[in-house]
Amino acid sequence: MNEVFLDLYSHNLWANERLLDACESLPDEVLDASAMGTYGTVRDTLAHLLAAEGRYLSAIRGHKEPPADALKEGGFPGIAALKEHARASGVALKRFAADARSNEIKKIDRGGQHFEIPLSTFFAQAINHGTEHRAHVCTILTQQGIEPPRIDVWGYWETAGPTGRAYRRSRS
Template identity: 25%
Template sequence: MLSHWTTFAAYNAWANRRLYDAVAALPADDFARDGGAFFRSLKGTLNHLAVTDEIWLDRLRGGFEPPRRLDDVPYPEFAALRSVRTTLDAALEAHVAELTPDDLDRELRFRRQASPEPIRQRVGPALAHLFNHQTHHRGQAHALLTQFGGPEAGPPLDLLLYLRETGAA
């Protein structure tokens, strides 16, 4: 099962690199342009993903209180956000690589911003949520890319493409 999570961590980093390369190719004004997505823009959506990864990495490392709000935009400039994204992806890959089979059943305890009661969550399902959440919002960012730059602006992000490109298929 650990290979499943290391594959997803590597895929996540790969997909984020492709997505950020595509965002960088758009006119700079499109980064903050409101496209009607849940977090309005590429800036809002990609900041949300960075913030949630910071929160989940903190929880995986034993943190209890969320270090940020889910709608924070701590990285308003694309270059800084891209740098943080690279750092977060590397940290997530490193964390997953250090997990043991027993770690997947370990219980996390944390508090959500939306409610005061403590939450208990096993690491394995938490990782499933984290990677699924990334895919969900990456899809929204991809839709904004194609809305602003046309169908060619959105790179293929399929897991099977990643597996073929990296030889892991």
Template identity: 25%
Template sequence: MKHSVLQTYNYHVWANKRLFEHLKTLPGDVWSTKIQSVFPTISQTFIHMYIADTIWLGTLLGKPFDEMKTSAVQLTEKIKDTTLQEMEQLFFTLSEDYQGFFAREENFEKVISPEHPHFGRLDTNAFELIQHVVNHGTYHRGNITAMLRQLGYTGTSTDYIFYLYAMNGENK
């Protein structure tokens, strides 16, 4: 189980890194150009992804909803004007925090029961929450690809199969 969790999360890190690398090849204003989409800019899409990933790590660590909500509001204000390079570093540091959690966690199937004021209590486990983090990231990387196309640029392939091929190539 631990291997599956790590591989799933490592795909998320790989896909984000691949997208950051692609964005660095484009004109700098692409990061903050306003467009009609799910989020008004690519920057704000990444901010949303980062805040969500941070909240879910807090949930995995057992932090209460109210604490996570307050922290998310403060963090959003703090990072609202980050550059592409700063955001990439934030994601790298957060991925190290997740790796620390993975190293300490023994049982990814034990019940975790986060409480949400609107949705109630959810009995789940770490593996399912990591699947959600990765799925959420995949969804928004797709949004970013659509945003890039609106701006006249191509995206980059971040599908899971490309991750598997990339990992297969590294292991030869």
């Protein structure tokens, strides 16, 4: 098992779920809010984040095209549907990350173009992309006067997350 990857993707899933939990009871005016320098509204950003995560997972699985039933951008399925998607894709990414042994080349087709991309690119992009767009949502929430949830990796480790391996402060 690759514990480094597993920890990265455990944090990714935890952060997605915490953010979605925080957004679940927000009124429409907050879900429809945006801020300069962010992707778009809270709704659009959450849908985009998880749609992209599904596309990265599809490529990691070796599919040349995303599945036909993939989460679509441009329509908001609701927080409950996003939570289901986040759980399914997050668990699958953790499984693939834990089992990764080589940086094989993945062949994908997007927009009529063919690409050959190392597996590590999809793993890195899923983490970077998720972090970026979760930060966008937190920025919007802050500008709306709402305290966003703590979703950074330090907060994850302080709570021990699902690993049970919370870091300890040294007494020296």
